[in-house]
Amino acid sequence: MSLLFSVILVSFLLVVAVAVVRTTNLFAAIMLFAIFSLLAASYFFTLDAADVALTEAAVGAGIATVLFLSALALTDDEEKPDPDRRPLLTFLVLALMAAPLLYLGFWQPDFGGATTPVQQHVTPWYLETTPEAIDIPNLVTAVLASFRGYDTLGEVFVIFTAGIGVYSVLGMPKRGGAHSASSAAAWLYGIGHHAVPRVVAKILIPFIVLFGLYVQFHGDFGPGGGFQAGAIVASGIILYALIEGGNAARAVLPVQALLRMAVIGCLTYAGVGVATLLMGGDFLDYSVLSADPVAGQHLGILLIELGVGLTVTGILLLIFHAFAQRETH
Amino acid sequence: MAWLGILNYWIFVLLLMTGMYAIVAKGNLIKKLIGLGICQSAVFLLFISMGKVVGGTAPILDGSDRAYSSPLPQVLILTAIVVGISTMALALAVVVRIRESFGSIEEADVYGKEAEA
Numbered sequence: 395m396s397l398l399f400s401v402i403l404v405s406f407l408l409v410v411a412v413a414v415v416r417t418t419n420l421f422a423a424i425m426l427f428a429i430f431s432l433l434a435a436s437y438f439f440t441l442d443a444a445d446v447a448l449t450e451a452a453v454g455a456g457i458a459t460v461l462f463l464s465a466l467a468l469t470d471d472e473e474k475p476d477p478d479r480r481p482l483l484t485f486l487v488l489a490l491m492a493a494p495l496l497y498l499g500f501w502q503p504d505f506g507g508a509t510t511p512v513q514q515h516v517t518p519w520y521l522e523t524t525p526e527a528i529d530i531p532n533l534v535t536a537v538l539a540s541f542r543g544y545d546t547l548g549e550v551f552v553i554f555t556a557g558i559g560v561y562s563v564l565g566m567p568k569r570g571g572a573h574s575a576s577s578a579a580a581w582l583y584g585i586g587h588h589a590v591p592r593v594v595a596k597i598l599i600p601f602i603v604l605f606g607l608y609v610q611f612h613g614d615f616g617p618g619g620g621f622q623a624g625a626i627v628a629s630g631i632i633l634y635a636l637i638e639g640g641n642a643a644r645a646v647l648p649v650q651a652l653l654r655m656a657v658i659g660c661l662t663y664a665g666v667g668v669a670t671l672l673m674g675g676d677f678l679d680y681s682v683l684s685a686d687p688v689a690g691q692h693l694g695i696l697l698i699e700l701g702v703g704l705t706v707t708g709i710l711l712l713i714f715h716a717f718a719q720r721e722t723h
Numbered sequence: 724m725a726w727l728g729i730l731n732y733w734i735f736v737l738l739l740m741t742g743m744y745a746i747v748a749k750g751n752l753i754k755k756l757i758g759l760g761i762c763q764s765a766v767f768l769l770f771i772s773m774g775k776v777v778g779g780t781a782p783i784l785d786g787s788d789r790a791y792s793s794p795l796p797q798v799l800i801l802t803a804i805v806v807g808i809s810t811m812a813l814a815l816a817v818v819v820r821i822r823e824s825f826g827s828i829e830e831a832d833v834y835g836k837e838a839e840a
Contacts, residue, residue: 396777397727397731397775397777398727400731400772400775401727401730401731401734404731404734404735404768405734407734407738407764407768408734408737408738408741411738411741411742411761412741414745414757414761415741415744415745415749415754415757415758415761420751420753420754423753423754423757424753424757427757427760427761430761430764431764434764434767434768437768437771438768438771441771441772441774441775441792442774442775442776442779442780442781442782442791442792443771443774443781443792443796443797443800444781444783445781445797445801446767446771446797446800446801446804449801449804449805450767450804453804453805453807453808454764454804454808457808458760458808458811461808461811461812461815462753462756462757462815465753465815465816465818465819466753468819468822468823469753469818469819469822469828470822470827470828473749473750473751473754473829474750474751474829474832476749476750476829476830476831478750478831479748479749479750480748481744481748484744484747484748485744485748487747488740488743488744488747489740491740491743492736492737492740495736495739496733496736499729499732499733499736500729502728502729502732503728503773504725504728505727505728505731505732505772505775506728506775506776506777507776507777508776508777508790510773512773512774512793512795512796513776513793516793516795517774517791517793517794517795520782520793520794520795521782521784521791524784525784531783531784531785532782532783532784533782533783533784533791533794534782534783534794534797534798534801536794537794537795537798538798538801538802542798545802546802549802549805549806552806552809552810553805553806553809556806556809556810556812556813557809557812559813559816560812560813560816563813563816563817563819563820564816564819564820615783616783617781617783619801621801621802621804621805622801624805625805706805709809710808710809713809713812716816717812717815717816717819720819
């Protein structure tokens with residue numbers, strides 16, 4: 395029954411995706427894409443992926459939409475028809491590609507089955523090993539931060555690099571409140587003169603940030619962790635920036651501080667790895683951090699999740715400011 | 724319920740193709756990026772659906788002896804979502820610069836301007 399519900403949800407996704415592609419108004423396309431993300435988050439939730447749903451809702455529906463809209467503010471919001479495109483040919487080629495993939499569908503492992511390849515040996519191993527080796531209830535956090543910690547370190551550095559990349563392309567945001575008259579006023583001074591969004595945001599923002607901190611520090615026991623917390627805190631501060639303006643947001647958390655957060659986050663993560671090396675263990679093997687291996691694991695996971703949270707918050711906000719401060723031409 | 728699994732998988736294939744169609748058949752750069760986002764989501768959805776167990780619950784141990792869905796695909800996709808938004812931001816930054824240099828985000832206009840120069 396719940397599987398049927400999931401499949402209905404994913405069919406909605408297909409309908410929304412087709413609508414996104416068909417519309418020529420880019421503003422509408424971005425809004426529909428936000429709905430797409432929200433539906434995807436609901437789908438993840440029905441499939442027991444609470445952590446992923448949390449991330450998709452904060453990142454896909456929240457931050458991605460704001461970034462797309464701020465990029466749109468700097469470009470044009472109507473798509474021009476292009477006579478040189480060949481939609482029919484594209485459709486035929488894609489149909490040819492889709493045919494074998496659809497045919498392979500008949501050999502897919504049973505959806506939701508308990509004997510699918512994923513459940514054969516990998517999942518039981520994590521289910522059995524985690525309680526004795528790491529002893530935290532949330533397996534997703536255990537796999538992310540400890541078993542596959544090396545992988546996650548790489549991903550944190552990819553995020554950091556992407557942030558640096560955005561700055562190489564768009565330039566550093568100005569550190570003070572300096573701006574020119576041609577800047578989009580709404581991005582700098584916000585929409586605080588509208589009473590309803592302002593009042594609602596004022597009530598919501600403290601709870602969003604508080605929830606972010608809860609997700610950060612409770613990630614070992616419930617759904618949560620550094621990635622989700624970083625995205626939630628960043629979306630709370632972006633909401634503040636949208637209401638009160640980018641200048642007010644930068645007064646609370648200056649660009650310099652955000653840069654430091656991102657760098658300190660990366661260094662904390664890598665530093666824990668180096669510390670375990672110096673204490674005689676393998677890279678990112680937290681067991682050596684304390685006399686009791688399980689306590690060492692707890693400490694290591696807490697530290698690296700903190701690093702992840704700092705980097706994700708810092709980089710997402712830096713990217714937002716880079717777009718928001720860009721002058722329109 | 725085998726047909727439900729097949730239908731579920733087919734929708735991912737169609738989503739992937741919808742995204743690809745936007746990348747190939749649309750000339751607008753932001754539209755292409757949205758198409759890329761749809762492709763990306765199709766892969767995420769496929770991964771997560773692979774780990775599901777009927778009657779299972781989220782992989783947060785509570786001491787009971789019940790079935791849990793697989794945590795591994797969830798970990799891979801969780802990090803992929805955050806990495807995805809960072810790389811998408813980089814692509815959007817490039818689009819903004821293209822608009823500043825060429826005055827348009829339509830592929831045909833950009834090629835035309837480049838041929839003139």
